[in-house]
Amino acid sequence: MPFEAEHGISIRLDDLLEQRGMTLTELADRVDITVVNLSVLKNGRARAIRFSTLAALCEALDCQPGDLLTFK
Amino acid sequence: MNRVGPRRVGPSKLAVGLYVVVTLAFAIASILYAIFAVVVVYQAAIGTLGYRDLALTVPQLIYGVPTLFVLWGVRSFARSMRGGDPFTTAGVRRIRILALVFLLGFPSVRLLGGILFALAFPAPHPVALVVRSMSGTALSGLISGLTLFVLAEVFAHGVRLREDVEGTV
Numbered sequence: 001m002p003f004e005a006e007h008g009i010s011i012r013l014d015d016l017l018e019q020r021g022m023t024l025t026e027l028a029d030r031v032d033i034t035v036v037n038l039s040v041l042k043n044g045r046a047r048a049i050r051f052s053t054l055a056a057l058c059e060a061l062d063c064q065p066g067d068l069l070t071f072k
Numbered sequence: 073m074n075r076v077g078p079r080r081v082g083p084s085k086l087a088v089g090l091y092v093v094v095t096l097a098f099a100i101a102s103i104l105y106a107i108f109a110v111v112v113v114y115q116a117a118i119g120t121l122g123y124r125d126l127a128l129t130v131p132q133l134i135y136g137v138p139t140l141f142v143l144w145g146v147r148s149f150a151r152s153m154r155g156g157d158p159f160t161t162a163g164v165r166r167i168r169i170l171a172l173v174f175l176l177g178f179p180s181v182r183l184l185g186g187i188l189f190a191l192a193f194p195a196p197h198p199v200a201l202v203v204r205s206m207s208g209t210a211l212s213g214l215i216s217g218l219t220l221f222v223l224a225e226v227f228a229h230g231v232r233l234r235e236d237v238e239g240t241v
Contacts, residue, residue: 033241037241038241040239040241041241045239046239046240046241047236047238047239047240048236048239048240048241049240049241050240050241053241
């Protein structure tokens with residue numbers, strides 16, 4: 001069972017990357033997070049996200065946390 | 073910015089040193105018990121060991137089994153520490169098994185030794201003799217075993233925390 005089914009949180013990283021015309025590797029370079037960890041986040045397999053990671057992603061993608069996270 | 077996500081923390085020098093010391097202790101104890109066993113078997117074969125000698129010697133020899141088992145378990149645990157990854161379910165299981173060895177293994181061997189001693193050296197109160205011979209080991213085994221069971225639960229909690237951290241990005 002995927003993690004998002006348990007906690008109901010999903011990450012809209014794919015949509016934001018597409019809107020910004022950015023690849024996962026480019027984002028990884030910008031926020032200094034490994035591509036593996038970004039993939040974990042993108043595929044909804046992360047259990048938690050640090051504020052520092054969230055802030056770095058928001059800065060790199062020029063968005064707000066609410067644009068990145070949704071709750072179903 | 074610091075790299076985020078799970079990362080592996082390397083072992084301390086003390087952990088590496090402990091692994092070396094425990095490995096040496098296991099090797100030395102194994103050699104000593106092997107020599108002891110060969111001597112006992114040889115003496116028994118040539119008939120220089122009477123049944124009373126055997127009653128005293130055999131339990132000491134059997135005592136080597138839990139002793140080597142504990143040293144092997146501690147060595148495995150020290151190796152997982154050296155590898156920087158001690159908080160695993162296998163590690164928790166290993167500590168629980170060691171706890172059982174202290175709780176039951178050592179006192180059982182002492183009980184066997186006491187029974188053999190009582191049979192070889194008849195005394196007015198053989199049961200008291202057996203109880204007296206194993207009470208010290210049973211008490212220290214109880215303390216050590218319970219301590220290890222508590223440590224196992226601490227490690228089990230560590231494993232759960234680790235699993236949680238591994239999912240944090």
